[in-house]
Amino acid sequence: MRTLALSPLLLAAAITLAGCASTGGLHTDGTPTDTAALHGERSFAKIQTTPAAWPASDWWTKLGDVQLDALITEALKNNPDLASADARAKEAQSQVAAQNAKRLPTVNAAGSVAGVYLPTTAVPAPIGGSFGTYPAVYASFSWSLDLWGGKRAAWEAALGQARAAEVDAHAARLTLSVNVARAYVQLGYAFAEKDVTDAQLKRANASHALVKQRVAAGIDNRLQIKQAETEVASAEQQAAVADEAIDAARIALAVLLGKGPDRGLDIARPQALQAAALALPPNLTADLIGRRADLVAARWRVEAATKSIAAVKTEFLPNIGLSAFAGLTSSSFDNLLSLPARFALVQPAISLPIFDGGRRRSDLNNADAGYDLAVAHYNSTLVGAINDVADKLANLGSLQTQIAAQQRAVDAARGAYELSQQRYKAGIGSYLDTLSVQQQLLTAEQRAAALAAQQVDTSVRLVQALGGGFDAGGDVPPVAAATP
Structure with missing residues (x-):
């Protein structure tokens, strides 16, 4: 799994852009x-x-x-x-x-079974025109850094x-x-x-x-x-x-x-x-x-x-958030737990408060x-x-x-x-x-x-x-x- 890193230059640019949402003129008395x-x-x-x-x-x-x-x-x-x-x-x-x-970060786990019928007008036979089940088990992770x-x-x-x-x-x-x-x-x-x-x-x-x-x-x-x-x-x-x-x-x-x-x-x-x-x-x-x-x-x-x-x-x-999604899915239960059934997604993100209507x-x-x-x-x-x-x-x-x-x-x-x-x-x-x-x-x-x-x-x-x-x-x- 490849690790994604944020460029220091991107972070500096984000901080600069954040100046668009300003606290200027606001204070306590x-x-x-x-x-x-x-x-x-x-x-x-x-x-x-x-x-x-x-x-x-x-x-x-x-x-x-x-x-x-x-x-x-x-x-x-x-x-x-x-x-x-x-x-x-x-x-x-x-x-x-x-x-x-x-x-704190949040972690969730779930499982599902999807039933899918694909028409032959969209997908040729033998996949089209048949009904299939797609079981999946997966876990998600999200954390908005403080x-x-x-x-x-x-x-x-x-x-x-x-x-x-x-x-x-x-x-x-x-x-x-x-x-x-x-x-x-x-x-x-x-x-x-x-x-x-x-x-x-x-x-x-x-x-x-x-x-x-x-x-x-x-x-x-x-x-x-x-x-x-x-x-x-x-x-x-x-x-x-x-x-x-x-x-x-x-x-x-x-x-x-x-x-x-x-x-x-x-x-x-x-x-x-x-x-x-x-x-x-x-x-x-x-x-x-x-x-x-x-x-x-x-x-x-x-x-x-x-x-x-x-x-x-x-x-x-600006703030940085990190989310990840990983699990197993297959077209049948027989090979659901096999190594080829695995999938994963890692998604770092940065939020930029530029304009919010005040x-x-x-x-x-x-x-x-x-x-x-x-x-x-x-x-x-x-x-x-x-x-x-x-x-x-x-x-x-x-x-x-x-x-x-x-x-x-x-x-x-x-x-x-x-x-x-x-x-x-x-x-x-x-x-x-x-x-x-x-x-x-x-x-x-x-x-x-x-x-x-x-x-x-x-x-x-x-x-x-x-x-x-x-x-x-x-x-x-x-x-x-x-x-x-």
Whole structure:
């Protein structure tokens, strides 16, 4: 079998002709943001730094409620949204395999039997006018060489997208666990609100009964009765709202668990949860990139976009393909496997991208736009991530001050209530005065419960802002401009 070789002169001519399909004037515009340019030194100056501020992967166990631990474990096992994220990751992996297959040669084998009748008007007898069978077995080989690395770049682009989808699945799990914890916090607050509204209703009923006695004694008039009845009705409405909030929180948890509403009815009243300490990890701006799944995924997508550009650019260059075809054929099965029945074909070929109506330039322009979009998304995610941490830290700092002040208000209101009870028992003050002071205490306690719930909720959101225990372990691609 004779080997065919391409002349170096022919290859040089092909490269020259390929200049007709040009990449001139096409480029990317996106510029990745440097983390060093995002200053937060003054914003974080007063926050204590400790490596322990990075959340653990099971961060919810620090909140101190075993029922919550079990609920998050159940949600991570049964929530259908996680199945969607896993399916997207699996789909991306299949694209990696498909792109890798394009880099490899293909080999096929087949066999056939052809039945042929040739007319005598075309071929004289004895061949003409007879029917014959022609069995054949053969194999084919084809391989498009990857001279410029375009197929490898396309495979690497698919690999980057797959890594991003894999990280997205981690992000989906974090989002789910955070949503379960926040819904659980809301359920706890709904129960606390129910306690206050029940106490409000009890106080309103007691006030109404006392006013009725005073009206009967001629001390008050019917105006006071109507005012007391209004207060009772309002307290009953608020109690109904609190019941609805409990039901809504339980249903929200049932949805997150991937179960029906009856599952929510089995969730007991939450314990008092422990808010995360107000602290900041060292080297936040630099290390946050490897700790937040959305940032890691965004960087993988930028990396994939650069590889896509590289792959498209190689389409402007000539390429060499090699195909071969060999087998055995005969006019009968008797001598099919004999040496004279063999045949073979070897066909090297070169492709020259000269004119395509602008398809390649359009593909490259689209790849450039994809890179710019990926960079813009990464920049937006990076800026949002750092400011998200700053916002949650500021919120927690303010809530600490508010809770301390509100606790003083609760203590003062409780002291006033106890003093009013002492005065009533001593015959100095009236029971109406005691009920009025109790209203102030209940209002203060309601506000304190709301602030406590907000503090735990914000600490959970801070955990999410700090990555929720995700750690890329240094497996984060660099963000660089697309290669020219």
